[in-house]
Amino acid sequence: MEYVIRFLAGGAVVSLFAVLGDVLRPKSFAGLFGAAPSVALVTLGLAFWKESPAYVATEARSMVLGAIALAAYSVVVCQALIRGRVAALYATLVALALWLAVALGLERLFVG
Amino acid sequence: MLIRFKLLALKETQAHDYLVRFGLGGLATVFAGLIADLFGPETGGLFLAFPAIFCASATLIEKHERERKARKGLKGSERGRGAAALDAAGAAWGSAALIIFACVVWAEADGMATVVLGFAGLVWLIAATAFWFFRRSLHPE
Numbered sequence: 001m002e003y004v005i006r007f008l009a010g011g012a013v014v015s016l017f018a019v020l021g022d023v024l025r026p027k028s029f030a031g032l033f034g035a036a037p038s039v040a041l042v043t044l045g046l047a048f049w050k051e052s053p054a055y056v057a058t059e060a061r062s063m064v065l066g067a068i069a070l071a072a073y074s075v076v077v078c079q080a081l082i083r084g085r086v087a088a089l090y091a092t093l094v095a096l097a098l099w100l101a102v103a104l105g106l107e108r109l110f111v112g
Numbered sequence: 113m114l115i116r117f118k119l120l121a122l123k124e125t126q127a128h129d130y131l132v133r134f135g136l137g138g139l140a141t142v143f144a145g146l147i148a149d150l151f152g153p154e155t156g157g158l159f160l161a162f163p164a165i166f167c168a169s170a171t172l173i174e175k176h177e178r179e180r181k182a183r184k185g186l187k188g189s190e191r192g193r194g195a196a197a198l199d200a201a202g203a204a205w206g207s208a209a210l211i212i213f214a215c216v217v218w219a220e221a222d223g224m225a226t227v228v229l230g231f232a233g234l235v236w237l238i239a240a241t242a243f244w245f246f247r248r249s250l251h252p253e
Contacts, residue, residue, distance in 0.1 A: 003142050010141020011134040014165055018133045021169065022125055025118045027195055028247070031202015032240040034169055037213045039141050040160040041229055044217055046145070047153070048225030055153050057221035062157025063214035070161045071207035077170070078200035081193045088174040088196040092167040103158040111154050 006042065014038040035070055065110060069103035115241075124176050133165050140164030161210055166203065170196040205247055209240035 021033035040063060047056045073095050080091040140162055148156020174192035181188025216232040 003145065006141045006145050007138035011138030014137025014140070015130060015134045018137075018165060018169060019122070019130075021199075022121050023117050023119055025116050025121075026114075027173070027198045028202045029115055029241075029244050031199035032206035032209070032244060034163075034166055034199055034203035035161075035206025035210050035240075037160075037210055037233060037236055038137065039144055039162065039164055040210075040213070040217075041233065042141050043144050043148070043156075043160055045225055045229060047148075048228070051153075053222035057218050059148065059153040059157035059160065060214045060218035060221060062154050063160040064211050064218065066158035066161030067207050067210040067214055069158070070163055070210065071204050073163055073166075074200045074204035074207055077166070078197045078204065081197035081200065085190075085193065088170040088193065089167060091196075092163070092170050096163065096167075099163060103161075107155065107158060 002046070006046065009042045009045075010039055013042055035067075035074065062107065062111065065106040066103050068106060069099045072102050073099040124179075125172065129168075129172055132168050136165045136168055160214070161207070163203075166200075170199055173199050201247075202244070205243040206240050208243055209236045212236065212239045 017033050017036040017038045020036075021030045024030040024033070044056060044059065047059055076098055077091050077095050080086055080095065081088060084091065140159075141164075144156060144159040144162065147159050174196040176192075177195040178188040178192035181191050213232045213236040216235050217228060220228045220231070
């Protein structure tokens, strides 16, 4: 049941931020919403509700590392589209491997 | 006005695009929870900043821009890529603001959920907007 709530709430919040990104102009400003804390709001909200403050703090601390990986991912996708002249789908999918490598690498380095 | 709403842009997005983004968003949230349940909050927390719907959004932006140019009889693949790249550049600044969001929650984890998340969300919006103005002052569009 909890996973159903996660799916519905996550889908709704992500969609809301995506629609904001659709209607806001200029496009560079709308792009900010591609890194909105949509999944985080739902997941941390549930963690606040059913877990301890220490659990929430640990999850948020790791999120800092995930966000650094997201920044690296966004920069690489941007450069691949401009300089590499590759399609958006290809660039965004291939760069997911980079996100994973940076996020897990930083976790190994700082969390252990 | 510098930042504005263009509600007509909603007409360019089709129903199945909304469904795809809803589905991907829901799956990413379930996945983040699953990872935290299986490997603990240390690894689960990383996935709170997973680029969940970035692929779908960037592809959609590229497609809309390409179609807009095609309607004028022009080849719009380069413009499409440019629009998607602009979106990615914005997301990079949004990510910097996301680091601040996470730090606020980390520091205030023993507070009330609605207050902490509401405050952290507001801080994200202010920081992201400030970063955008800073970027714009460096590279006026």
